[in-house]
Every structure is written in C-alpha cells, then in structure tokens.
Amino acid sequence: MDTITKMVVINSQKVLPSDVVIKLYESNADVMIKETCFGIIVSGERPVVEQLLGNIRKMDPYGIFIKERGLAPGEPYRCRATRRGGARPGFHTLETEDRILPYIASALKALDKGEVPEQKQRKKKLDIEKLKQIIKEAEE
Structure with missing residues (x-):
C-alpha cells in the first residue's frame, strides 16, 4: 500500500492545533501523528490519511491547509539531531508560506x-522615443 x-x-481563528490533534486521535486511524510548530x-496509508484529513479540513476550510510532504517523520535527512542542528530543510519556505495564509484564506x-x-490595469512601458525626447528636453 502507498504510504504518504x-x-x-x-x-x-476558530480551531487550535490541539483541537485537530484530539480529533485525529479520536479517529483511532492507523496513522502516525506528530505535532509541530506549524x-x-x-x-x-494514502486512502486512510486522505479521508482523515478531508474530515479534519471541514473543521475550518479556510484556516486548515494541507500539503504532501516528501519525507516521513524521523527521516535522518530532516532530523536536526543527525544534521547537527539548524533549521530543517524547507522550514524557511514553510515559515514564509505561513505568513501569507490569511491572504489566501x-x-x-x-x-x-x-x-x-x-x-489590475498594467502600466504601459515608456516608449524609447519618448524617453529620448525627455532626456533631450532635460539637457536643454
């Protein structure tokens, strides 16, 4: 089976991460759950995770965002302990995305x-001949 x-x-503004975690644990689904700062x-398994998160998203469709992650929790490549500290790969991107989520919502x-x-009305670029004329007038 495909694991994701x-x-x-x-x-x-309506749902706390703890509310979502409780709902996930209450489901008794065969999934691994890990809380993070975001x-x-x-x-x-794909069908289980997708059904479970589809129900979770209904809690606040405009405040809960879901994206697939390339690596499972505990992967040595992502783990700060094996990487000797620092931000995890992708952390800064997620941090930036988090700032614009209210606009997306x-x-x-x-x-x-x-x-x-x-x-939006696009501004027309300045014609080169018009620019030359402006420069010529400024020189005089």
Whole structure:
C-alpha cells in the first residue's frame, strides 16, 4: 500500500492545533501523528490519511491547509539531531508560506461567495522615443 506523509498547517481563528490533534486521535486511524510548530504531520496509508484529513479540513476550510510532504517523520535527512542542528530543510519556505495564509484564506472565501477580483490595469512601458525626447528636453 502507498504510504504518504501530509503536513497540516493551521492558521485559524476558530480551531487550535490541539483541537485537530484530539480529533485525529479520536479517529483511532492507523496513522502516525506528530505535532509541530506549524501544525501536525500525519503519516500512513494514502486512502486512510486522505479521508482523515478531508474530515479534519471541514473543521475550518479556510484556516486548515494541507500539503504532501516528501519525507516521513524521523527521516535522518530532516532530523536536526543527525544534521547537527539548524533549521530543517524547507522550514524557511514553510515559515514564509505561513505568513501569507490569511491572504489566501480571504481570497478563497471571496471566491466561494462568487466575488471576482478586478483585473489590475498594467502600466504601459515608456516608449524609447519618448524617453529620448525627455532626456533631450532635460539637457536643454
């Protein structure tokens, strides 16, 4: 069976990471659960993990974000103990993504309400002939 690891990043005003962890443990699913500073890592058989996290996401569809992770918890490549400290690979990317999640959540809410964002007007680039004219006038 296909084993996957998914990262659950919680950036919610309604749900705490502890609420999600309790719900995961209550499911009695055959998965490995690990709490992190950004949320939770869940590892197990693909169908079990996907069904479980589909139900978890319903707790706050705009505040719980899920992405697949390449390595399982405890992998020596990711473990700081075997890497002699420092941030784990991908930590800084996740930290940056975490900062923009409220913007993504508000955009998803707007789309679900049927709001369509306005197209931004692109500024036209300055024509080279116009630039030459401006320089010539400035020299005079």
